[in-house]
Amino acid sequence: MDNVTMADWPDTRQRARDMLDAFIPHAGAEYARNRGLDLGPGSHRHVSRLSPALRHRLVTERECIAAALDAHGQQAAKFIDEVFWRSYFKGWLEQRPQVWTDAxxxxxxxxxxxxxxxxxxxxxxxxxxxxxxxxxxxxxxxxxxxxxxxxxxxxxxxxxxxxxxxxxxxxxxxxxxxxxxxxxxxxxxxxxxxxxxxxxxxxxxTDGHFRPTGLASEAPPLSEGPPPPRIPLPRPAPLLPEMPAGLLITAEDCRPEDHAWPCPISGAATLAGSHLRSCEPVAPMVRAFEEAALADAARRHDGPVRTLHAGDPQVLVDWAADIGVRQIVTPYVPAGPMRDWLDDAAPTLDRAGIVLRQMRRDWDDLVWPHATAGYFKLKKNIPRILQAADLA
Ligand SMILES: Cc1cc2nc3c(=O)[nH]c(=O)nc-3n(C[C@H](O)[C@H](O)[C@H](O)COP(=O)(O)OP(=O)(O)OC[C@H]3O[C@@H](n4cnc5c(N)ncnc54)[C@H](O)[C@@H]3O)c2cc1C
Missing domain, CATH: 1.10.579.10 (DNA Cyclobutane Dipyrimidine Photolyase, subunit A, domain 3)
Known part of the structure; x- marks a missing residue:
């Protein structure tokens, strides 16, 4: 396993883009044929390994799909389908956040x-x-x-x-x-x-690498109580265009420069939160990846960027006071540990008279409303979504 190092992972925008460009020639019929093959660490050449970059939005779903369509047209359907699974899951959980809490x-x-x-x-x-x-x-x-x-x-x-x-x-x-x-x-x-x-x-x-014995011969589906009811997709409150703001960058979206912020930006900060994923210690590699992705986002920002850690929510209040703002803006934070932390921080911000405003990507607004039931309901709408996203 010595042949896989952090340098192999796309923890900056440039690396993510290079990795996407290198993979795109293989994202057509070749991907459809071979993507199921798991040849072990260091040999995952039949898949893109872009998921850490997509998860941190160093590259976006739209960008991957656009590049695949451009190179392969309909031959990229399988790759596009897989990228849509990610958007589907994000939209589905957004409408049933209790499922995350219960997990x-x-x-x-x-x-x-x-x-x-x-x-x-x-x-x-x-x-x-x-x-x-x-x-x-x-x-x-x-x-x-x-x-x-x-x-x-x-x-x-x-x-x-x-x-x-x-x-x-x-x-x-x-x-x-x-x-x-x-x-x-x-x-x-x-x-x-x-x-x-x-x-x-x-x-x-696994190309014959493993042939396990003693695995369960049946997999009876687990059961639980009725699923929590679906809630309407949260609508982020509009940003206050007249009010100077602090730009907060989290690992949920490391490309804040894609957004057209309507208000003057007085300062920026990154907020590390990968430790929130679990009550147990999170692997050092995960924290290092987040740190690198956030540092890269900070380098792309024009101006100084403060480095914050999601611990005591007072850090947000102190930072906002230092740069003299009462509005914090951030790319949308979907259901998950960082959203939980921000929800917990809300009363502290309220007391200090600070508003937090989030901006959602057009892609999410286009795709998430279709993630109400099973994936295939969304899949039927892919041509329409691609058209609306100017990709067809
Ligand atoms: C038990 C389990 C846990 C998983 N946990 C995660 C997770 O925490 N984070 C995560 O990003 N993916 C998760 N996946 C989905 C999938 O396994 C990974 O996204 C994929 O293996 C990433 O490798 P890749 O980038 O080489 O994929 P590729 O095959 O190159 O696919 C391109 C992109 O499409 C998306 N994608 C592909 N397959 C899926 C899928 N089945 N579901 C959702 N998105 C997909 C990913 O963003 C991926 O980068 C999980 C799957 C299983 C079965």
Whole structure:
């Protein structure tokens, strides 16, 4: 695993763009044919590995889709579809944020769970994926599916703990894609449909590297109470154009320069929050990636940028006072740990007479309203969305 280092990951805008450009020639028929192959760490050449950049919005979904369409037209349909899964999950969770809250593990991990997290189950592929995840901060999509399925149906561990383990280690760890993918494997997202890790399928898509024995032969979908009702998509309150503002940059969107801020910007700050992903320690690689992505966003800002850490919310008040503003503006923060922190900070900001305003991307406004039910409802609307986004 020594051949995968932080330098391989797109933690700046330039690296993300270079990686996208290098992958685009492969994003057509070749991707559709080979994307399921997991050839192990250092050999994930059939997929883009852009997820950490997309998650931090060093590149955007729109940008990836535009580049793929430009190079391959309809041959890029599979790649485009996969990118839309991300937007779908974000929009779905936005309308059911309680699902994220309920996914937080409540009990401490027991010994069997700790063994699984240390890669000591005796199931060779599973233990290898633990090592890969911890060493590199990434797993191929197929490995994530097999891993989650073995965790839930063979090891019979709590899916919430597994999802939390992923969030602590994945560079692309995302409240929506991660929580909803774990729920999908468990049979809680598409209700009644779960995912069983099949040894032949694992052997085929790892090119014979693994052929595990002793996996659960059935995967009866988990059940829970009725899902929380869908709420209307939150509408961000409009920015106050006359009022000078402090620009807050979080890992939810490291390209604030894409937004047309209607108010004068008096200063900027980055706010690190990857430690909020879990009550347990988050991997140093995850924190380093966030730090690099935020530092890169700061370098692109014209003017000095303060470095803040999401601890005591008073840091926001003090920073706003230092730069003399009563408005803080930020690219939209979707459902997840940073949103939770900002919600908790709201009374402190209120008391100090500071308003926090968020600006959502046109892409999210176009796609998220379609994420009300299953993915296929959204998929039917992809041609219409692409047209509205000027991509068709
Ligand atoms: C249990 C489980 C947990 C997951 N947790 C996360 C997570 O925390 N963060 C995350 O970004 N993805 C998550 N995924 C989705 C998917 O595995 C990764 O996005 C993908 O493996 C990233 O690799 P890539 O960039 O090489 O993908 P590519 O195949 O090159 O796809 C291009 C982009 O499309 C998006 N994408 C592709 N597949 C999916 C998918 N199934 N769901 C959502 N978006 C997708 C990603 O942004 C990805 O970068 C999870 C999947 C499973 C099964």
């Amino acid at each position: 937080r593990p409540t009990a401490l991990p027991d010994d069997r769970t700790l063994d699984a997290m240390r890669g000591r189950t005796g199931i060779d592929c599973f233990d290898a994926w633990v090592r890969e995840l911890v060493a590199t901060g990434y797993l191929h999509n197929h490995a994530r599916m097999w891993f989650a399925s073995i965790w839930i149906f063979t090891l019979r561990l709590d899916w919430r703990r597994g999802a939390d383990f992923f969030l602590r280690h994945l560079l692309d760890g995302d409240a929506a894609s991660n929580t909803l993918s774990w729920r999908w494997v468990a049979g809680l997202h598409s209700q009644g449909k779960s995912y069983r890790a099949d040894p032949d399928n694992i052997a085929r898509f």
